[in-house]
Amino acid sequence: MQAFRDVLDECGFMDLGFMGSKFTWHKHYENFTVWERLDRAVANNEWFSLFPDTQVHHLDVTTSDHKPLLINLDGMDCKQQRPFRFEQMWMSEPGCGATIEAVWQQGGDGHRGERVIKKVDKCGKSLTKWSKTCFRNxxxxxxxxxxxxxxxxxxxxxxxxxxxxxxxxxxxxxxxxxxxxxxxxxxxxxxxxxxxxxxxxxxxxxxxxxxxxYIKGLYDNEGQWCTNPNRMEEIVLEFY
Structure with missing residues (x-):
């Protein structure tokens, strides 16, 4: 087993993860059952670069004590709008600080907490716009x-x-x-x-x-599995 681990390390293989049941193998005994995740999909950096959205599914089967693995090379739908994230590399550009100061010096309505929240939101939008027009790709x-x-x-x-x-x-x-x-x-x-x-x-x-x-889907209050992005947002809001 150690020799197998050494080969994985030498080749730079990494686990692709999985969706579905936690285990891929089981063995029944008279009074208990042993469960293990023996079957895995692995790949190296070059493969990750070619297929970054890969998903591995553990399929159900009754004719074997091993679950088959289904590897989907395009298994993630990431077309939803991404949340704003401040990029560290922006700090090397003088326009970053100027953009933040320009937004922060503007006035606003509401009490102090509301003004801060609105300015943070506006600051994120302004930085995103500045990055696209001035920072470039x-x-x-x-x-x-x-x-x-x-x-x-x-x-x-x-x-x-x-x-x-x-x-x-x-x-x-x-x-x-x-x-x-x-x-x-x-x-x-x-x-x-x-x-x-x-x-x-x-x-x-x-x-x-x-x-x-990545979240593929969510169960609603009635136990129904939902994969529609809009419905998933509603489930999260209803939960909190």
Missing amino acids: VRRELEQKRKKLAQAERVVCSGGSVLLMKKLEKEINVLLDKEAQMWGQQAKVQWLKDGDRNTRFFHSKASQRRRKN
């Missing part, structure tokens, strides 16, 4: 800069100036730091150290957390 900008760098390298190799190449290298390094901050925050790896750019690792961790937090 980090990965898209990285791709564009790398293409320009490849062209600049050819110019230098032909005897041209090296100034543009040096400028692009610095800009790419800044974008790589921002990308590492983004994935590090989404993965919630608290022991992330400054300068670590292992974005493939953080991408896989963020994908695992996304699958873990």
